[in-house]
Amino acid sequence: xxxxxxxxxxxTFYCFYSGYKKYKRVHESELKGPxxxxxxxxxxxxxxxxxxxxxxxxxKYGNIFRVYFGDIYTVVVSDPLLVREMFVxxxxxxxxxxxxxxxxxxxxxxxxxxxxxxxxxRNRDIVSRAMKKTNIKHVYELLNEEIDRIVxxxxxxxxxxxxxxxxxxxxxxxxxAMFKYIFDEVLTDEKESHDKVKQIIxxxxxxxxxxxxxxLFDSLDIGQPFYSLYLKYTEKDFDKILNFVKVRxxxxxxxxxxxxxxxxxDVLIKEYGVDTEEDRFSIIxxxxxxxxxxxxxxxxxxxxxxxxxxxRPEIQDKAYSEIKHHLGKRNKVLLSxxxxxIYTNAVIKETLRLKMVTAFGLPRKCSEDCMIGEYFIxxxxxxxxxxHALAMNKDYYSNPETFDPSRFLGDTNQAFIPFSIGPRxxxxxxxxxxxxxxxxxxxxxxxxxxxxxxxxxxxEEVYGLTLKPKSPYKINLELR
Numbered sequence: 331x332x333x334x335x336x337x338x339x340x341x342t343f344y345c346f347y348s349g350y351k352k353y354k355r356v357h358e359s360e361l362k363g364p365x366x367x368x369x370x371x372x373x374x375x376x377x378x379x380x381x382x383x384x385x386x387x388x389x390k391y392g393n394i395f396r397v398y399f400g401d402i403y404t405v406v407v408s409d410p411l412l413v414r415e416m417f418v419x420x421x422x423x424x425x426x427x428x429x430x431x432x433x434x435x436x437x438x439x440x441x442x443x444x445x446x447x448x449x450x451x452r453n454r455d456i457v458s459r460a461m462k463k464t465n466i467k468h469v470y471e472l473l474n475e476e477i478d479r480i481v482x483x484x485x486x487x488x489x490x491x492x493x494x495x496x497x498x499x500x501x502x503x504x505x506x507a508m509f510k511y512i513f514d515e516v517l518t519d520e521k522e523s524h525d526k527v528k529q530i531i532x533x534x535x536x537x538x539x540x541x542x543x544x545x546l547f548d549s550l551d552i553g554q555p556f557y558s559l560y561l562k563y564t565e566k567d568f569d570k571i572l573n574f575v576k577v578r579x580x581x582x583x584x585x586x587x588x589x590x591x592x593x594x595x596d597v598l599i600k601e602y603g604v605d606t607e608e609d610r611f612s613i614i615x616x617x618x619x620x621x622x623x624x625x626x627x628x629x630x631x632x633x634x635x636x637x638x639x640x641x642r643p644e645i646q647d648k649a650y651s652e653i654k655h656h657l658g659k660r661n662k663v664l665l666s667x668x669x670x671x672i673y674t675n676a677v678i679k680e681t682l683r684l685k686m687v688t689a690f691g692l693p694r695k696c697s698e699d700c701m702i703g704e705y706f707i708x709x710x711x712x713x714x715x716x717x718h719a720l721a722m723n724k725d726y727y728s729n730p731e732t733f734d735p736s737r738f739l740g741d742t743n744q745a746f747i748p749f750s751i752g753p754r755x756x757x758x759x760x761x762x763x764x765x766x767x768x769x770x771x772x773x774x775x776x777x778x779x780x781x782x783x784x785x786x787x788x789x790e791e792v793y794g795l796t797l798k799p800k801s802p803y804k805i806n807l808e809l810r
Contacts, residue, residue, distance in 0.1 A: 344552065345369060352398055357706040361405065363387075363396035371398025373546060379793050380544070381689035381718040384408075388719050394705055400549030402428070404712040405696070408719035410726070410745040415702055416713065417694075417752035425450070425754050428695040428712045430548050431558040432541060436568045441615030442757060443622065443692065457616060457757055460597040464511070470665065472510035473765060476503055477662075477772045484777060484807055493782060493804035496636045500769070501629040502527050507765055508624045512617050513578050514593035529574060533567035534626055540565070542689075542795035575617045579610065594620070620758065627687045628762050630796045634685040635678065635770050638733055640779040640805050641786045645735060649674045650774050650810065663771040665764055674771055676735035678763075682748040684733055685789075686717040687796050691750055720745050778808040 349368035364387065366372050375397075376383050384406050387395060393409035407413055416424045426446040427433060433444040442450070442457055480503050487494050505527045509515040517526060547553035547560075582595050583604055591597050595617060602609045639646040652673045653663060668675065694713040699706070707713075722730045726745035727737060737743070749759035756762070773779075781787055782804060791797040 348401065351401070356708055359701070359704060359706040361394060361396040361705055361707075362391045363398075364391070366398040369400070369550065370546060371400050371402075371549075373399060373544075376544075379791070381716060381793065381797075384714075384716050385719040385722055388716075393719075393723075394702075396711075399544065399712070400546055400553075401551045402549045402712050403708060403710070404693075404714055405707055406714050406716050406719075408716045408723065410720060410723075410747060412702060412705075413715055413720075413747065414744075414751060417750065417754065420700065420702070421752045421754070423697050423700055424694050424713060425752070426695050426697055428693045431554050431561060432545070432548050435558065435561040435565060436537075437615040437618070438611070440612050441619045443619045453612065453616065454753070454757070456598070456601045460594060460601050461757065463591065463597045463600075464594045469507070469511045469761075470764075472516065473507055473768055474662075474664075476506050477768055479503075479506075480769070481772060481776050484773070485809070488777070488807040488809055494807050495802065495804050496633045497629070497798075497802045500632045500636075501531055501625065503769060504625045504629040504632075504765065505530060507628075508621055510593070511624070511761070512594045512620055513582075514596075515578075530571065530621060530625065533570045534622065537567050537571075537622075538626060538795040540567075542793060571618050571621065572614050575614045575621070576610075579604075579614060579617075623756065624758055624762065626796055628765050630798055631682060631687050631762075631766055632769055633799060635681045635766075636773070636779055636805065637787050637789060637799055637803065638681050638685065639677070639774070640781055641789065642733065643778075643780075645677065645733070646774065646779060649677050650778075653771055653775050654810075657775070661775075663768065663775055665768055667771070668764075668767050671767075671771060672739060673735060674774070675767070676738035678766060678770065679738040679746065680733060680735040683721045683727075683738075683746060684730075685791065685797065686721060686748060689718055689793065689797055690714045690716060694754070715747075715750070717748070720747070776810055778810060780806040780808060782806060 345368040352366045352368070352371065364372050364375060367374060384397070385408070387397075387406070388408050394405065394407050394412055397404050397406060407416065427439075427444050429439070429444075429446070433439070437444050439445050439449070440453075442453055445453055480499060483499065484494055486492075506517050509517055509526070545557065547557035579595065579599075582599060586596060586599055588600055591600060595613070598613045598616060602613050604610050604613070639649070652671055653667075656667060656670050657663065663671070691714075696707045696709060696711040696713060699709045701707070721727065723745055724730060726743055738746075749756040749762070787803050787805075788800050790800045792800050
């Protein structure tokens with residue numbers, strides 16, 4: 331009974347202490363937000379679609395407000411002007427990532443995604459130089475080859491009457507593209523490519539679900555040490571991906587020629603060196619970041635584009651007509667056609683707006699107390715950009731719930747920032763946009779997309795680090 335009494339007393343004290351931290355006034359210009367409970371904060375107000383819950387809060391608290399996820403004071407931003415003031419004008423204050431057991435577990439704050447401070451500045455500089463030095467010509471030749479492959483597969487399915495699985499085939503397309511870009515590795519054999527895609531995609535999907543789902547112990551000061559131990563002994567998917575890269579790094583080191591760099595991995599070896607374990611781990615985690623950022627996100631964006639166009643045959647036909655008119659007798663879209671295919675590009679942008687790949691991107695943190703406009707942001711706040719709320723902002727988009735590519739036929743909309751902005755924006759955004767354009771436009775050139783039963787496919791998303799269609803779907807293909 332004595333032990334139980336001590337435990338109850340400690341828990342009661344912790345509840346009061348947790349509540350005091352959340353309820354005390356920190357500044358005369360502090361942000362408004364929903365009432366938090368001790369310990370859990372506002373977790374009880376978050377459903378399986380947190381981006382929609384936080385968008386609904388905009389109506390009451392405005393385009394910038396605070397919530398508590400456990401003990402983490404979180405600033406939710408839904409206005410593009412405020413995002414720019416934070417990430418561009420005050421980039422030095424808002425460039426770091428929030429440090430939690432989960433982010434530390436995955437990379438020990440190495441690479442380009444979770445690293446901070448001077449290490450991140452140095453690493454970003456190295457990666458930017460490496461990307462410029464990579465033989466991009468060979469990569470884009472591979473993209474063209476992969477387009478031929480996926481179109482051939484789709485034609486074969488059309489001939490046999492088999493339905494097309496966008497999730498698997500588009501993920502395979504983006505995986506093959508990243509393998510060529512990072513490792514100069516071409517996946518030609520069907521079984522080999524299937525096995526290697528599964529080696530990467532299966533653990534990656536589990537990690538995206540884990541990282542996007544949120545965990546109370548990851549956000550409680552008192553729970554973080556225990557969650558760190560839990561991850562250390564139970565979570566093995568990060569290791570699977572990093573070991574996958576490590577094998578290829580060791581192979582590259584054996585055949586490395588500084589005068590003939592074959593791919594991104596070779597250039598990173600040249601830029602970092604491999605004399606220390608620290609250098610090697612930086613290379614491994616950087617390549618892991620490219621796999622995370624370059625496979626799942628682009629494949630998901632393409633998957634949603636096919637879904638939205640299947641459900642809207644009139645928009646699909648309009649994009650096809652533009653492509654066909656521009657190409658004339660030519661039977662393949664090239665990257666050089668991109669600037670001429672204005673409506674097709676508008677379709678891509680509208681999908682990225684309405685069906686954003688990530689709900690919030692990766693959280694940032696505020697490294698010091700500061701004022702953003704009239705709002706006070708405390709040091710160590712977590713910063714979330716709610717891309718869904720940006721897309722639904724009626725000050726920037728008329729009828730925002732409607733899928734309407736024509737809204738992107740005019741001037742650039744400052745609320746459209748799918749790859750974030752500022753120094754910490756997506757380093758691979760150009761390649762991702764090229765990859766998406768070349769894949770979608772060639773699919774539309776060759777096929778009319780139809781639902782299996784003639785009914786619309788469910789467009790609701792499932793929340794995770796990426797927002798996917800509610801369930802994998804298949805479509806029928808009709809040759810153009």
